[in-house]
Amino acid sequence: MINQVNKVTLAPMEGVADVLMRNLLTSINCYDLCITEFVRVVDRLVPTHIFHKISPELKLGGFTLNKTPTRVQLLGQEPQWMAENAVKAIELGSHGIDLNFGCPAKAVNKSKGGAVLLKTPETIYQIVNSVKQAIPSEQVLSAKIRLGFDDASLLDEIVSAITSANANQLTIHARTKRDGYKPPAYWHHIGEISNKYDIELFANGEIWSLSDAKKCIKEAKTANIMLGRGALATPNLANVVKGKEEKMSWPELSLLFQHYAKLELQGDKSFYFSSRLKQWLRYLKLQYPQADALFNAIKLMKNKDDILIEIKKSLQ
Numbered sequence: 001m002i003n004q005v006n007k008v009t010l011a012p013m014e015g016v017a018d019v020l021m022r023n024l025l026t027s028i029n030c031y032d033l034c035i036t037e038f039v040r041v042v043d044r045l046v047p048t049h050i051f052h053k054i055s056p057e058l059k060l061g062g063f064t065l066n067k068t069p070t071r072v073q074l075l076g077q078e079p080q081w082m083a084e085n086a087v088k089a090i091e092l093g094s095h096g097i098d099l100n101f102g103c104p105a106k107a108v109n110k111s112k113g114g115a116v117l118l119k120t121p122e123t124i125y126q127i128v129n130s131v132k133q134a135i136p137s138e139q140v141l142s143a144k145i146r147l148g149f150d151d152a153s154l155l156d157e158i159v160s161a162i163t164s165a166n167a168n169q170l171t172i173h174a175r176t177k178r179d180g181y182k183p184p185a186y187w188h189h190i191g192e193i194s195n196k197y198d199i200e201l202f203a204n205g206e207i208w209s210l211s212d213a214k215k216c217i218k219e220a221k222t223a224n225i226m227l228g229r230g231a232l233a234t235p236n237l238a239n240v241v242k243g244k245e246e247k248m249s250w251p252e253l254s255l256l257f258q259h260y261a262k263l264e265l266q267g268d269k270s271f272y273f274s275s276r277l278k279q280w281l282r283y284l285k286l287q288y289p290q291a292d293a294l295f296n297a298i299k300l301m302k303n304k305d306d307i308l309i310e311i312k313k314s315l316q
């Protein structure tokens, strides 16, 4: 029976897990890999500056500042353009390629990208196959899916398409597109297919604690997991689920905020810190009551120094 977490990846989270957050979280956790926010592929080669904007790690050989490997995620529906952009991402330094088949955004689904592809496993096969054939054989190709669009009835067919096209890894967010982000996550559906296919599986969805992680790996019958919102709500969650440390304390967290305040995004007009900290506190308050109080204290503030004073006050 599986009872210990093996690999832990940091989930792609558009507009949240950007390079600063990836650097911050990998500086305090042993993540095995980070997936970037998605690069949208339509009908052309994406310019280099866009790849660099989404993943500045590419300029550091595809690593975060503390040397955690980073993989570019592509979102698109045209096999040929997905393949050409995959080759480019790898040439720029990405550690393998991740393909997004789970994005629920209406605009993306309307143009036949993201979760809508879960309705047509044959198209998924063509995309995965085309990318796999184009990239060097030693590069890891991963796919990220949900259980299905409306229900999980096509899950077997989707996983079969992905494995037949020789992807190396598969992350399953254990909810359908229709489920959105509503709890629970149905990890047992992953368990139902996990022994059937020869692919490295990662289970994802609703892992907020060590006990969730243990339950998830047991039900999903895989020791590998991907952490999403839980990684924001408990910033050292990857180390917690690996049994390396306890959940970090509020005073430790306030030091992390101070470190976060020092990080600057190129071209940022300094509102980044106030808006991103407020966004982060919305996740943190799920685990720390002090985060709610801090959010209320700073919600109208924009100035970094004023916010830092409130952070210090929250320790008293």
Ligand SMILES: Cc1cc2nc3c(=O)[nH]c(=O)nc-3n(C[C@H](O)[C@H](O)[C@H](O)COP(=O)(O)O)c2cc1C
Pocket (backbone or CB within 6 Å): 011, 012, 013, 014, 015, 016, 036, 037, 038, 073, 100, 101, 102, 103, 144, 173, 204, 205, 206, 207, 226, 227, 228, 229, 230
């Ligand atoms: C704000 C936000 C942005 C997301 N952006 C992406 C994305 O760009 N690509 C992707 O494959 N999944 C994306 N996801 C889905 C997550 O990677 C993950 O599958 C989902 O949050 C379930 O895991 P969780 O319950 O641990 O949060 C996003 C989720 C959130 C909350």
